[in-house]
Amino acid sequence: MIPAPFTYQRASSVDEALELAARSGEDAKFLAGGHSLLPLMKLRLALPGILVDIGRLGELRYIRDDGSHIEVGALTSHDDMARSGLLASEVPLLAHAAGQVGDPQVRHRGTIGGSLVHADPAADLPAVILALGATLVARGPSGSREIGAGAFFRGLFETSLQPGELLTAIRIPKPLAVGWSFQKFTKRAIDWAIVGVAVQGGSVALVNMGQTPLRATAVEQALASGAGPRDAAAHAAEDSSPPDDINAGRGYREHLARVLVARALEESRSRS
Numbered sequence: 001m002i003p004a005p006f007t008y009q010r011a012s013s014v015d016e017a018l019e020l021a022a023r024s025g026e027d028a029k030f031l032a033g034g035h036s037l038l039p040l041m042k043l044r045l046a047l048p049g050i051l052v053d054i055g056r057l058g059e060l061r062y063i064r065d066d067g068s069h070i071e072v073g074a075l076t077s078h079d080d081m082a083r084s085g086l087l088a089s090e091v092p093l094l095a096h097a098a099g100q101v102g103d104p105q106v107r108h109r110g111t112i113g114g115s116l117v118h119a120d121p122a123a124d125l126p127a128v129i130l131a132l133g134a135t136l137v138a139r140g141p142s143g144s145r146e147i148g149a150g151a152f153f154r155g156l157f158e159t160s161l162q163p164g165e166l167l168t169a170i171r172i173p174k175p176l177a178v179g180w181s182f183q184k185f186t187k188r189a190i191d192w193a194i195v196g197v198a199v200q201g202g203s204v205a206l207v208n209m210g211q212t213p214l215r216a217t218a219v220e221q222a223l224a225s226g227a228g229p230r231d232a233a234a235h236a237a238e239d240s241s242p243p244d245d246i247n248a249g250r251g252y253r254e255h256l257a258r259v260l261v262a263r264a265l266e267e268s269r270s271r272s
């Protein structure tokens with residue numbers, strides 16, 4: 001398929017990107033790795049009149065230790081994160097999960113910012129960011145603001161970013177509880193998760209169990225009251241609304257969530 005006509009503009013700084021987007025209003029979209037936006041445009045499910053290419057903004061591509069937290073620039077690729085020694089030692093959950101996204105081509109082009117803003121409930125990193133209790137930093141024409149991961153994901157492919165706002169960074173608080181696990185059930189190695197689970201200490205988040213990535217609060221509460229992995233995992237599907245599609249039915253996904261949460265909690269315990 002061929003996308004509808006659009007104008008292409010490449011930004012050479014964050015300030016210029018914000019200016020270009022502000023000039024074009026709701027008709028503009030930022031282009032990062034293009035691995036989610038371009039397929040949508042080709043299917044004509046997204047019809048931006050102006051693409052503001054932020055893909056070469058090196059100032060947004062970094063992973064650094066800021067003392068109280070680890071900060072990841074929004075344009076950091078999945079591959080950068082998977083190979084980062086700093087993440088491997090400080091936030092291994094994120095490094096490991098980034099290495100499970102798609103295939104090598106997707107991991108080289110796709111960015112953490114693009115993945116979070118695209119807000120696909122089947123994507124891996126939104127749930128990871130929830131389990132890590134991260135804060136997202138956005139910049140718009142009127143300045144910067146911080147958004148907790150729990151308030152960022154609003155609905156299917158919907159976030160709390162305003163038109164023209166750029167996600168610039170993700171801040172992950174330190175110190176993190178030691179135990180972690182990421183479980184992803186796929187039919188083939190490179191597929192999207194049918195269901196996935198991210199665990200960091202007592203925080204548990206689910207991939208593809210609703211319209212947004214979800215915190216498994218009933219599991220977290222059971223853990224806090226002293227339940228073991230298996231008993232806590234029995235609550236994994238509570239308050240979820242998994243899709244019923246050609247990959248799996250709702251009941252199968254609920255079953256998978258319970259199985260994967262139990263595995264994740266056991267693996268997390270073995271690491272703590």
Ligand code: FAD
Pocket residue numbers: 029030031032033034035036037038074075100101102103106109110111112113114115116117118122123124125165166167168190191192193
């Ligand atoms: P883009 O496609 O450039 O942008 C996506 C959206 O985010 C657009 O709306 C864009 O305007 C907006 N945007 C991008 N960056 C910013 C920013 N900094 N501020 C504001 N808005 C922004 N993902 C998984 O999680 N797991 C998988 O297993 C997986 N498999 C995949 C397999 C294939 C074959 C493909 C093509 C993709 C797959 N993905 C998977 C998705 C992949 O991770 C995407 O790269 C990612 O979701 C989007 O990142 P991007 O940089 O390509 O964003």
